[in-house]
Amino acid sequence: MVSTGVAEVISASEHRALMHGPTFMGNPLASAVSARSLDLISGFIESNSQWQDNVPRISAVLRRGLAPARLLTSVADVRVLEAIGVIELNEPVNIAELTVAALKQGVWVRPFRNLVYMMPTYICPDVELELRCSGLVTAIKEVHG
Numbered sequence: 001m002v003s004t005g006v007a008e009v010i011s012a013s014e015h016r017a018l019m020h021g022p023t024f025m026g027n028p029l030a031s032a033v034s035a036r037s038l039d040l041i042s043g044f045i046e047s048n049s050q051w052q053d054n055v056p057r058i059s060a061v062l063r064r065g066l067a068p069a070r071l072l073t074s075v076a077d078v079r080v081l082e083a084i085g086v087i088e089l090n091e092p093v094n095i096a097e098l099t100v101a102a103l104k105q106g107v108w109v110r111p112f113r114n115l116v117y118m119m120p121t122y123i124c125p126d127v128e129l130e131l132r133c134s135g136l137v138t139a140i141k142e143v144h145g
Contacts (some may be wrong), residue, residue, distance in 0.1 A: 002070045014018045015095060033122025040123065058083040062118065062125050071138075074144035076114070085118040087136070089144055105135030116140065 010016070062085040069075045069087050077088040093111035102109040110117040118136060120129055 016100070055083050057126070058120060058122070058124065058129065061129040062072070062120075062133065065130050066118070066137065067142060069137045070142055072145065074140065082122060083122060085133070087118075087140060088115045088141070089114045091144070094143055098139055101139035101142045102136060105139050106138065107132050107135035109136065109139070 001075050014092075057080055059080055062080045062083070066078045066080065066085050066087060069078050074089050075087060075093065076090045078084045079088070093110050095114060098109055098111060098116070110119070116136065118132060120132065
């Protein structure tokens with residue numbers, strides 16, 4: 001997907017990955033998902049509820065579901081702002097190990113430095129959010145203690 005020279009630079013970086021931030025980078029699948037999300041938010045796609053009505057619900061589930069992470073010695077803080085949950089570690093995230101551990105729990109992680117983000121869709125049901133939170137806390141406990 002990239003030239004050998006570019007791959008060598010990326011592989012030699014601190015995280016051994018291209019840390020491109022929260023952009024879609026023109027990825028066709030991500031672009032299609034984002035377009036559908038915008039359709040949902042704008043009302044173009046009908047939903048049983050307005051997406052704005054779901055944000056307080058999601059926030060409450062994230063607060064409950066991520067709270068057990070506060071008991072882990074590796075965790076400095078747990079924060080929730082609207083529909084975004086963040087677990088802040090005392091040390092940089094072991095990206096390779098946490099990715100594997102989280103995937104075993106059925107969760108895709110978004111680590112950055114010492115932070116792990118959770119940004120569910122606005123229509124994510126509670127049961128799915130609860131599973132994601134539990135899986136993420138379990139993975140962090142397994143890798144970082």
